[in-house]
Every structure is written in C-alpha cells, then in structure tokens.
Amino acid sequence: MTWKRLTFILIPHSQSSVKQFRLSRVLIFGLAFSIVFAIGIMIFYILGFKGKSYYVSKTKEIVNKNKILEKNIAYFDSSLADMSTKLDSLEIMNKTISNKYGISLNNNDNGAGWNIEVAESGLKIPLKRVLFLIDRMDKKSLAFEHNFEVLYDHCEKNSEFLKKLPSIKPSNGNITKGFGRSFDRISNTTKLHPGIDINNVEGTPVAATADGVIETDNFTHEFGRYIIIDHENGYKTRYTHLQSVSQMKEKIRIKVGTKVTRGRQIGCMGKTGMGTILAVPPHIMYSVLHHGIPVNPVDYFLASDFVDESAKKIPGAQNL
Known part of the structure; x- marks a missing residue:
C-alpha cells in the first residue's frame, strides 16, 4: 500500500500541546527536488567561476607568448630580407x-634551395x-x-x-682516360698519356678552352686531324682525333693565325688517326702544354662542364 502523505509530530518539553504537520507526497518530492537543484546550481557556479579564472589566466599567457613570437618573427623576416x-x-x-x-x-648552385x-x-x-x-x-x-x-x-x-687560361672542358662527354702513365696498346708498354680522352658521339662540338691563336691545323697518322692553339702566355692546348672538314655536317674551316675566344667551336669529335685503326669509339685527346711540357688538364678546370653542350647557333659555332 503506497503512502499519500506524511505526518510530522512535534512534542515540546513544555506543557504546550503537541503539534502535527501533514505533508503530501507531492509536496515532499517537490521540496527534495528543489534542494537538490539548488545544490547543483551552487556547485556549477563554483566550478564555472574557477574554470573561467583559469582560462582567463591561460588566455593572457598565450597572448603574451604570441606578442613575443610576433616580435621574433618580425626580426626573423627582417633578417631574411x-x-x-x-x-x-x-x-x-x-x-x-x-x-x-x-x-x-x-656548378655554383649547390645548396641554392636550402631551407x-x-x-x-x-x-x-x-x-x-x-x-x-x-x-x-x-x-x-x-x-x-x-x-x-x-x-x-x-x-x-x-x-x-x-x-687565356685553359679552364674548361673542350667538349661535352665522359673522361674515359686520364692524364699520366698508362698501358699503351700500340707499343705494349707503359708510357705517358699526355692528356685526357673525352668520349661522346661523333660530331660532338669541340671548343677552344681559352682565348688564343690557331697555331696548327694538321693531320698525322697518330693524332689524325689535330689543332693546336697558342694562348700566348706559355700555354698551348692540343685537340686530336677531330673530324676532317669533309666529314662535318656543318663545315667549320679553321685557318692558322685565326684568333679564337674561349668557348668558340673549332671542330667536331671524330676518330681519325689511330682511332680508325684500333676501332675505338669517337673521342678527342685534349692536352695542355705549359712551356712545351704536358700537364694535367683537369687541374685547370674551373668548371667540369662544357660551356655549351651543343654549341648551337652561338658565337662558338660560327664558320670561320
């Protein structure tokens, strides 16, 4: 049996009459709910006040840090500029x-994009x-x-x-044989290789490695067609196994006494001379002579590449 109301009896110590209070079930539950609700509101307010103060302090801290970062970024941007x-x-x-x-x-681009x-x-x-x-x-x-x-x-x-210092490769291609003593297949002995061999397809442009004057344009059994440039400072450069003029697609005629500048095309890579006999791939042997003594051309390179890979329609490709 469910109850509908509660009766509270108050018995005083004095001789006054006993007092009774009757509260209905609905009223009791209403009072209990009101008390719980009031306590919840108080707890939420207390926690909310503390949370707000915490977030306010954190916000101020972040704002201060942002101001410092903005100053540092401004300095960073100014320094970079x-x-x-x-x-x-x-x-x-x-x-x-x-x-x-x-x-x-x-060769001067190393690290250009560093960040x-x-x-x-x-x-x-x-x-x-x-x-x-x-x-x-x-x-x-x-x-x-x-x-x-x-x-x-x-x-x-x-x-x-x-x-007038021979400081570039005369032609584009791989260096297949270096300067120095090496085995010679013709004489079957070890002898000085007075230059470097540069290998590429036949017809690859060959350029003067420094300003100078054409001293020799000749043909021998050993070197095939070769050109010597006198740089008029104690240095001479020699380019061997060049194509003959008749073999060139674009005829480049070199006359002795002609002045040339660094990067100007003087011939094309071929395999004349001993290259034809030994059936070696097209190449040139490039030599640097200092007062008549062969020196290592690589020691003079300021750049490891040819001035222009194809020498197409540049001053170095003009016919003389």
Whole structure:
C-alpha cells in the first residue's frame, strides 16, 4: 500500500500541546527536488567561476607568448630580407665574373634551395637556434662578400691572363682516360698519356678552352686531324682525333693565325688517326702544354662542364 502523505509530530518539553504537520507526497518530492537543484546550481557556479579564472589566466599567457613570437618573427623576416638582398648582390657579382671570364655557373648552385623544413621533417628546432643560425649566416655572407670583392678586383687586374687560361672542358662527354702513365696498346708498354680522352658521339662540338691563336691545323697518322692553339702566355692546348672538314655536317674551316675566344667551336669529335685503326669509339685527346711540357688538364678546370653542350647557333659555332 503506497503512502499519500506524511505526518510530522512535534512534542515540546513544555506543557504546550503537541503539534502535527501533514505533508503530501507531492509536496515532499517537490521540496527534495528543489534542494537538490539548488545544490547543483551552487556547485556549477563554483566550478564555472574557477574554470573561467583559469582560462582567463591561460588566455593572457598565450597572448603574451604570441606578442613575443610576433616580435621574433618580425626580426626573423627582417633578417631574411637583409640576407636575401645580400645574396642577390653576390649573385649579380658572381654572374658578372662568370660572364666576363667564361666561368660556368652550372656548378655554383649547390645548396641554392636550402631551407629548414620543420613541418615536413618533423624536426623541432628551437627559435633561439634558428636565430643563431641566421646571425651566423649573416656574418658568413659578409665575409663571403668581402672575398668576392677581392676576387673580382683580382680578376679585373688579371683579366687578360685569365681569358687565356685553359679552364674548361673542350667538349661535352665522359673522361674515359686520364692524364699520366698508362698501358699503351700500340707499343705494349707503359708510357705517358699526355692528356685526357673525352668520349661522346661523333660530331660532338669541340671548343677552344681559352682565348688564343690557331697555331696548327694538321693531320698525322697518330693524332689524325689535330689543332693546336697558342694562348700566348706559355700555354698551348692540343685537340686530336677531330673530324676532317669533309666529314662535318656543318663545315667549320679553321685557318692558322685565326684568333679564337674561349668557348668558340673549332671542330667536331671524330676518330681519325689511330682511332680508325684500333676501332675505338669517337673521342678527342685534349692536352695542355705549359712551356712545351704536358700537364694535367683537369687541374685547370674551373668548371667540369662544357660551356655549351651543343654549341648551337652561338658565337662558338660560327664558320670561320
């Protein structure tokens, strides 16, 4: 049997009459619910106040950190802008030297695209470390700029000598035989190989490696067709196993006494002379002679590539 109401009896210690209170079931449940609801509101308010104060303090902390980061990023951007300006200036100076003296730019691009990719690599580089690296690079760029200016001044003072220094590969291709003593298949003995062999397809352009004058354009049983250029500074260069004029698709006629500049095409790779007898692939033997003594051409290379791979329609490909 369910109850519908409760009766509360109050018995005082004095002689006053006993008092009774009757409360219905609905009223009792209503009072209980109101008390629980009030307690919940108080707890929620207390927790909400503490949470709000916590988030307010955290927000202030984040705002302060963001201000510091913004200052550091501004310094970072300013430093990078200054470095970019300096590098642009160095690049202009570099191209000026290269264009003036025929030095290739192909080997000067190492590290050009260097950057710190924190997001992709997953590295976490401290900001202080990044700023330290920027400062270090900035100081090194100043030193590099000074060295470049010294080099530029030196090149200006010695421009005529540098133009006549054989400092590039005469043709595009692989070096298949180096300078020095090696076994000779013809004599079956070890003898000095007075140059380097460069191998490529027949007809590959061959260019002068420095300014000079054509001294010899001749043909021998050993060298086939060969050309010697006198650079008028104690250096001469020799290019052997060239195609004869009749073998060339584009006839390039060289006359003794003709002045040539570095990078100008003087002939085409062939296999004349002993190359025909031994059935070796097309190649040239390129030699550098210093006061008549063969020296290693590789020691003079300032760039490991040919000035132009094909010598197509450039001053070096003009017919003489």
